Amino acid sequence: MKWIISWLFICVIALNIHAEDGHHLWLRKQAPKPVKIICKGNSPTLSIARQELLQGWMGVAGASVTLTVKRDKLIKGDGYKITPSEIQANTEWGILYGVYELLRRQQTGETVKEEISNPSYERRILNHWDNPNGTIERGYAGYSIFWRKGADSLAVTEKDKTLWQEYARANASIGINGTVLNNVNASPYVLTAGYLAKVKVIADILRPYGIKVYLSINFSSPAILGGLKTSDPFDTGVVNWWNAKIEEIYTLIPDFGGFLVKANSEGQPGPQDFGRTHADGANMLADALKPYNGIVMWRAFVYSPEEKDRAKQAYLEFMPFDGQFRDNVIIQVKNGPVDFQPREPFSPLFGAMKKTSVMAELQITQEYLGHSIHLVFLAPMWEECLQSDTYQEGQGSTVARCTDGSIYSQKHTAIAGVANIGLDANWCGHHFAQSNWYAFGRLAWNNHLKSEQIADEWIRLTFLPGQAKQKTISESDWQQHFYVPVKDMMLRSWEAAIDYMMPLGLHHIFAGGHHYGPGPWEAPKGVRPDWTPYYYHRADTLEVGFDRTRKGSDAVSQYHEPLATQFDDLASCPEIYLLWFHRLPWTHKMKSGRTLWDELCWHYEDGLHEVRDFQKTWDRAEPYVDAQRFTEVQSKLRRQYRDAQIWKDACLLYFQQHSRMPIPYDIERPVNDLEDLMKIRLGWSHHN
Numbered sequence: 001m002k003w004i005i006s007w008l009f010i011c012v013i014a015l016n017i018h019a020e021d022g023h024h025l026w027l028r029k030q031a032p033k034p035v036k037i038i039c040k041g042n043s044p045t046l047s048i049a050r051q052e053l054l055q056g057w058m059g060v061a062g063a064s065v066t067l068t069v070k071r072d073k074l075i076k077g078d079g080y081k082i083t084p085s086e087i088q089a090n091t092e093w094g095i096l097y098g099v100y101e102l103l104r105r106q107q108t109g110e111t112v113k114e115e116i117s118n119p120s121y122e123r124r125i126l127n128h129w130d131n132p133n134g135t136i137e138r139g140y141a142g143y144s145i146f147w148r149k150g151a152d153s154l155a156v157t158e159k160d161k162t163l164w165q166e167y168a169r170a171n172a173s174i175g176i177n178g179t180v181l182n183n184v185n186a187s188p189y190v191l192t193a194g195y196l197a198k199v200k201v202i203a204d205i206l207r208p209y210g211i212k213v214y215l216s217i218n219f220s221s222p223a224i225l226g227g228l229k230t231s232d233p234f235d236t237g238v239v240n241w242w243n244a245k246i247e248e249i250y251t252l253i254p255d256f257g258g259f260l261v262k263a264n265s266e267g268q269p270g271p272q273d274f275g276r277t278h279a280d281g282a283n284m285l286a287d288a289l290k291p292y293n294g295i296v297m298w299r300a301f302v303y304s305p306e307e308k309d310r311a312k313q314a315y316l317e318f319m320p321f322d323g324q325f326r327d328n329v330i331i332q333v334k335n336g337p338v339d340f341q342p343r344e345p346f347s348p349l350f351g352a353m354k355k356t357s358v359m360a361e362l363q364i365t366q367e368y369l370g371h372s373i374h375l376v377f378l379a380p381m382w383e384e385c386l387q388s389d390t391y392q393e394g395q396g397s398t399v400a401r402c403t404d405g406s407i408y409s410q411k412h413t414a415i416a417g418v419a420n421i422g423l424d425a426n427w428c429g430h431h432f433a434q435s436n437w438y439a440f441g442r443l444a445w446n447n448h449l450k451s452e453q454i455a456d457e458w459i460r461l462t463f464l465p466g467q468a469k470q471k472t473i474s475e476s477d478w479q480q481h482f483y484v485p486v487k488d489m490m491l492r493s494w495e496a497a498i499d500y501m502m503p504l505g506l507h508h509i510f511a512g513g514h515h516y517g518p519g520p521w522e523a524p525k526g527v528r529p530d531w532t533p534y535y536y537h538r539a540d541t542l543e544v545g546f547d548r549t550r551k552g553s554d555a556v557s558q559y560h561e562p563l564a565t566q567f568d569d570l571a572s573c574p575e576i577y578l579l580w581f582h583r584l585p586w587t588h589k590m591k592s593g594r595t596l597w598d599e600l601c602w603h604y605e606d607g608l609h610e611v612r613d614f615q616k617t618w619d620r621a622e623p624y625v626d627a628q629r630f631t632e633v634q635s636k637l638r639r640q641y642r643d644a645q646i647w648k649d650a651c652l653l654y655f656q657q658h659s660r661m662p663i664p665y666d667i668e669r670p671v672n673d674l675e676d677l678m679k680i681r682l683g684w685s686h687h688n
């Protein structure tokens with residue numbers, strides 16, 4: 001008996017050793033070749049650089065690499081110059097980034113000549129929506145890696161430290177250099193001594209990897225924590241309180257990055273509570289942070305039930321203050337004007353605020369794109385936004401160029417991504433969701449990178465042929481049967497999700513609260529109208545869509561010409577944004593010659609078929625992947641298909657009640673009844 005138990009034990013250990021749970025992300029262990037490193041300096045960051053080269057060198061065996069920290073006019077910020085045997089940078093962090101780039105090239109087989117790479121943005125920041133009790137708002141990968149519930153919430157274990165170091169390494173490897181450790185719906189208590197002591201420990205671990213920590217703050221902290229009567233930014237007591245708090249923070253963490261603020265948004269306190277403006281609030285904090293080189297990232301995510309068109313409010317509220325913010329304030333603007341919907345046109349604030357630093361906020365966590373259940377590669381969405389032309393300073397004034405300092409001189413430039421990271425072994429809940437963390441970092445470093453290149457790198461780094469189930473595969477076999485179809489699947493996945501959720505410019509037709517399943521039938525009965533899908537689709541027996549043309553809410557006029565006219569005019573409005581800008585009869589003729597109703601049906605159908613196809617692609621990939629990741633992704637795809645079917649059935653059957661037109665007969669018939677779908681929606685809130 002005893003030996004059976006110990007035999008079983010050995011088997012479990014052996015299995016564990018070979019278990020491929022995805023924890024290594026895109027940084028997989030391989031047997032390195034010997035390399036000689038020539039480097040004069042000595043520091044924690046340079047030691048990491050050396051160690052990474054020693055444990056990951058896949059170049060010529062016995063080669064030597066020289067690392068030199070030396071200024072060069074062509075190298076900017078933490079950029080670097082690399083050749084196959086040299087890395088030069090202005091800063092040690094630049095050396096580290098150069099090391100990761102060189103190793104990445106060796107692994108992906110991309111050649112290196114002599115080249116300089118400079119980051120597009122000075123600050124490349126993750127925003128964690130982690131609460132002090134360990135839960136994560138819109139997080140689908142388990143609890144927070146920083147905070148936890150209960151009495152030991154502020155304790156720091158060795159396990160925590162290891163995890164934070166792995167986290168820092170992963171971020172540094174893709175150029176991320178900042179992290180906001182807590183939710184923008186901020187608890188004031190993160191500024192108390194106990195939390196700050198823990199923030200210091202985290203900062204100390206992240207520092208050698210070039211990562212600064214930031215905190216989200218609650219604007220009412222002076223009243224809640226300091227016992228003051230007010231948190232009015234013009235009150236001297238309030239100003240003194242912030243000054244003292246900021247001094248306390250910098251005494252602990254001399255390179256603390258600054259604050260992220262969600263103010264007067266979705267019930268959060270802010271300067272307007274005291275009759276002051278966004279500029280008054282942001283500037284007060286900016287002045288207090290200035291002596292320490294800290295910055296304020298002030299969010300423009302504002303909307304209220306009074307505004308007739310939610311999509312217009314951020315622009316209306318912020319444009320009047322253009323030029324009034326301090327130079328260490330950056331206005332943080334979500335990619336679209338509403339809220340991280342499956343597809344939105346870019347926010348009209350980009351490029352329009354010409355005298356204010358503006359940064360984009362992207363959402364890596366898939367709040368509106370299938371949580372950690374659906375396989376959706378987000379790089380194409382971000383590429384679409386970053387490469388959108390705002391025309392603010394003539395043709396070519398893309399969102400990327402309006403925010404990275406190429407067009408406007410901004411004292412600070414930055415980009416943020418809402419993190420999808422949690423305690424799950426694979427960090428992100430879905431193995432493919434790791435590609436979105438990767439993509440954010442790569443685009444933050446180079447906002448002109450193509451999605452295809454990002455997918456290429458990520459697949460090669462994450463699914464090494466050596467880790468395949470079938471050990472005898474050749475490189476070309478892997479290339480043809482794994483790499484090509486999997487890359488294709490990733491690149492099609494965002495459009496597929498749009499098609500089975502919200503095609504042709506439809507948006508926010510999710511069931512309330514959880515933002516996972518469909519709820520187009522939800523109407524404003526006792527609920528804020530702008531929190532119900534009806535507000536956004538406005539379907540009746542004649543028409544569907546939100547009229548944002550000049551005759552409607554006139555949101556189109558917030559865009560610079562020729563866009564305002566292009567969006568306003570039905571003939572030139574891109575069909576991907578059709579129902580975002582126009583309210584149209586069901587019988588409206590589309591470019592394809594179909595009616596709007598038929599076209600809508602076909603999009604839902606195509607989206608669903610795409611997921612069926614992804615299942616086949618993945619099943620065919622089985623020999624090329626380790627068993628654990630294969631099965632886990634396979635199971636998620638099954639769920640994705642079932643839920644995509646529900647999306648299609650729910651939307652078509654619901655909208656059909658209005659259009660009163662038949663679903664084209666070449667389309668697969670719905671398999672669910674609308675009444676059932678309307679009932680099961682609540683069950684979906686606890687599926688993660």
Ligand code: GCW
Pocket residue numbers: 129137138184185262266301339340367
């Ligand atoms: O997308 C919405 C989310 C909220 C979030 C808010 C925001 C953190 O549903 O959960 O709150 O946006 O970005 O502030």
